[in-house]
Amino acid sequence: MLERLQYVKQRFDEVSDLIIQPDVIADQRRYVELNKEYKDLKALVEKREEYVLLTSNIDEANEIIADGGDDEMVEMAKMQLEEAKERLPQLEEEIKYMLIPKDPEDAKNVMVEIRAGTGGDEASIFAGDLYRMYTKYCEGKGWRTSLVDMNEGTSGGFKEIVFEVSGEDVYGTLKFEAGVHRVQRVPQTETQGRVHTSAATVMVLPEAEEFDVQIDMNDVRIDLFCSSGPGGQSVNTTKSAVRLTHVPTGLVAQCQDQKSQHKNKDKALQVLRSRLYEMELAKKQEEDAQKRNSQVSSGDRSAKIRTYNYPQGRVTDHRIGLTLYDLDGIINGNLQKVIDELQLVANTEKLKESEVF
Structure with missing residues (x-):
C-alpha cells in the first residue's frame, strides 16, 4: 500500500x-x-x-x-x-x-427528470413528493437546484418535472436514484381507506458540456409556444417557451421556466445535450453491468428500485435489500443513509474487481 x-x-x-x-x-x-x-x-x-x-x-x-x-x-x-x-x-x-479509480462522470452536475407513472392523480402527487425530497436533500448538501420545465398534475404534484442540480460530485451521489420509485399508501381521494400502489420514474442525466456532445443545429427542429403556469403578464401572450426536437434520435427537450426565449432555448439545448449524452452513457453502463453483473443499477429506467410504504412507515431499496423504518425522515430529504449504503455496495463491487490489492 x-x-x-x-x-x-x-x-x-x-x-x-x-x-x-x-x-x-x-x-x-x-x-x-x-x-x-x-x-x-x-x-x-x-x-x-x-x-x-x-x-x-x-x-x-x-x-x-x-x-x-x-x-x-x-x-x-x-x-x-x-x-x-x-x-x-x-x-x-x-x-x-x-x-478505487473514480468514474469521470461522477463530478458532473445533473438534470433530474421525474415523471408520474401508473396511478393517475396519486402518481402525480407522488412525483411532487419525490421532487420535494430531492430539493430538500440538495439544499442540505449545499447544492443549487434550478427548475427547467414542469407539467402540473390536475390534483397537485407534477405529471413531469425537470430540474438542474449543481454542486460537488452531484452525479456520483444521485446516479443511483435513477429508476422506478413506487409508493404504497391511502390516497386522499380514497373513501374506503384502501391502500393504492402508484409509481414515478426518475432519470438522472449527467450534464454534458459542449465538448462532450456536439449537436448539429441543422438536425434540430425548434418550436416556440406560450408558457403556462406562474410567470406574470407574459404567460400565454408571448411565445417564450421553446421545444427542441433532435430529428435523428427523436429526443425532445423543452423549457418554459425563463421569461426570455433565448434563455429558454439555451436551457432546452442543455437538456437535449444531456439526454444525448445519457443515451450513449446508458449503452456503456449496460455493457459494463453485463461484464460485472453489477448489483446496483444506475441506468435502467424500467427497474423498480425502491418502495415507500406509508402504512408501515418503511422504505425498501430492492437492489441491495435495504429496509429502513424512517419514511418521514427520508421523504423529507434525509436520504444520505440510503445513498451511503448504495455507494458502499458499489464501491465493494469495484474493490473486488480491482487488481490493486
Whole structure:
C-alpha cells in the first residue's frame, strides 16, 4: 500500500506544479480537470501522512516494549500500540476505497427528470413528493437546484418535472436514484381507506458540456409556444417557451421556466445535450453491468428500485435489500443513509474487481 501511496504523492506534487503554469490556467478545461484531480489527490495524501505516522508509532511502541527499560514508558507504549492497531485496519479500508479509480462522470452536475407513472392523480402527487425530497436533500448538501420545465398534475404534484442540480460530485451521489420509485399508501381521494400502489420514474442525466456532445443545429427542429403556469403578464401572450426536437434520435427537450426565449432555448439545448449524452452513457453502463453483473443499477429506467410504504412507515431499496423504518425522515430529504449504503455496495463491487490489492 505504501508503494501505491508513494505514487499518489508523486502525482500530487506534479499536479501542484502544473496548476500554477500559465498555459494550464489559460486552458479552462484542463485547469478544471487538474483542480479536481488535485483535490482528490490531496485527500489521499493526507491519508498517506496519517498512515505513515501510524505505522511509525507502531514500530516505535514495539521498540519501547521490547526494550522494557521503563515501566511507565512501556505502559504508555502498550496503550499507544493498542490504539494504533485498532485504527490501522479502518484506515487501510478507507485508503482502499479512495484508491478505487473514480468514474469521470461522477463530478458532473445533473438534470433530474421525474415523471408520474401508473396511478393517475396519486402518481402525480407522488412525483411532487419525490421532487420535494430531492430539493430538500440538495439544499442540505449545499447544492443549487434550478427548475427547467414542469407539467402540473390536475390534483397537485407534477405529471413531469425537470430540474438542474449543481454542486460537488452531484452525479456520483444521485446516479443511483435513477429508476422506478413506487409508493404504497391511502390516497386522499380514497373513501374506503384502501391502500393504492402508484409509481414515478426518475432519470438522472449527467450534464454534458459542449465538448462532450456536439449537436448539429441543422438536425434540430425548434418550436416556440406560450408558457403556462406562474410567470406574470407574459404567460400565454408571448411565445417564450421553446421545444427542441433532435430529428435523428427523436429526443425532445423543452423549457418554459425563463421569461426570455433565448434563455429558454439555451436551457432546452442543455437538456437535449444531456439526454444525448445519457443515451450513449446508458449503452456503456449496460455493457459494463453485463461484464460485472453489477448489483446496483444506475441506468435502467424500467427497474423498480425502491418502495415507500406509508402504512408501515418503511422504505425498501430492492437492489441491495435495504429496509429502513424512517419514511418521514427520508421523504423529507434525509436520504444520505440510503445513498451511503448504495455507494458502499458499489464501491465493494469495484474493490473486488480491482487488481490493486
